[in-house]
Amino acid sequence: MKYFSLFFLVFLFALSGCASHQQPANPDKSSNPLILPSSFSGRIPCPDCDGIDIVLNLKKGGLYQLRKTSIRGKTWDSVAEIGRWKYDRTNNLIVLGNRRGSLKTLQLVDRTTLRLQDVEGKKIPGDQNYELHKNPAMDPFPDAVRMRGMYSAHAGKGFFTECTSGIRFPVARGKDYRHLEKAYDTTPHGQDESFLVLLEGSLINKPTPDEETGAEALVVTRFLNIFPEQDCRGDHRRLSLFNTTWKLIEVDNKPITLTKGQDEPYVIFDIKGNRMHGFSGCNRFFGTYLIKGEIFVFNKMAATRMACMKGLSLEDAFLDAMRKTEAYRLQDGILELRDRNEHILARLQAGT
Secondary structure, eight states: OHHHHHHHHHHHHHHHHHHHTSOOOOSOTTSOSSOSSEEEEEEEOOTTSSEEEEEEEEOTTSEEEEEEEEEETTEEEEEEEEEEEEEETTTTEEEESSSOOTTOEEEEEETTEEEEBOTTSOBOSSSOOOEEEEOSSOOOOOOOEEEEEEEEEETTEEEEEETTTOOEEEEESSTTHHHHHHHHHTSOOOTTOOEEEEEEEEEEEEEEEETTTEEEEEEEEEEEEEETTBOTTSOBOSOOSTTSEEEEEEETTEEOOOOTTOOOOEEEEOSGGGEEEEEOSSSEEEEEEEEETTEEEEEEEEEOOOOOSSSHHHHHHHHHHHHHOOEEEEETTEEEEEOTTOOEEEEEEEOO
């Protein structure tokens, strides 16, 4: 009995020893073996300068930051960019951006070493050094880079979704944010509608981590332009407030009824000059509008003075609704004109 117990204990010990020497299984075979975030740096050869200093930050969520500094004697020229990176598990490569190109593909030698490859993702011939080594700490990367993305704001908070990476950042107030905010507020838009913007900015760590973007926010160092009618791909946007024929379908909580041959009341908001014009049921009207965020006011309205047998009561109600308008909502092809207390004055539908 003692021999059996001793044999059993030896067996258990051997079994546990074998288990302890087994390599832990990788829970996610699609994930890369890097410890993130990581910062790599090194100096590589340059055909027409003394060398190029490379700094590369690889972060969770697929964001990279890349700085290339060309050294020429006592002078240097530095360029920086951000974008999305991915891990090519088949070839063990880190690829920066959507396409492989110059200084955009790196061989993963180990967790602390990356080797720059040629444009085809192959080793660069020769004995020169093209390796980047892991830094003890992350590079703070204060560089301002040119960025394109979709910007929106609501309740005093702005958000920027960078086009190449698709990563969404909260926008910090300060520096040139006021110009971005003004351009967005003065461009007619629906609630929470986003616009394509071009800017220069940098990323900073926030005191309190954000649920969506970790601990980083975008600081706008220079606002360049806003493109209301485009998205990240350059395609025309979906339905928007301006340059659309908005046909009146309801006023004073009552659906409108038209007699045979009567034209539909409508209004069109021109993006240039904040001008508007339309038809109120009997006469044509025109004027301007003011917009800031969700505040929307009709201004300097005037109309023709035609005598009509029909449509006068509808016209009076429509014009009165516009005069009382101080806010609006745009959703699912319906434009709501609202007063200062958010009561709906009229509803309009996008025409074809």
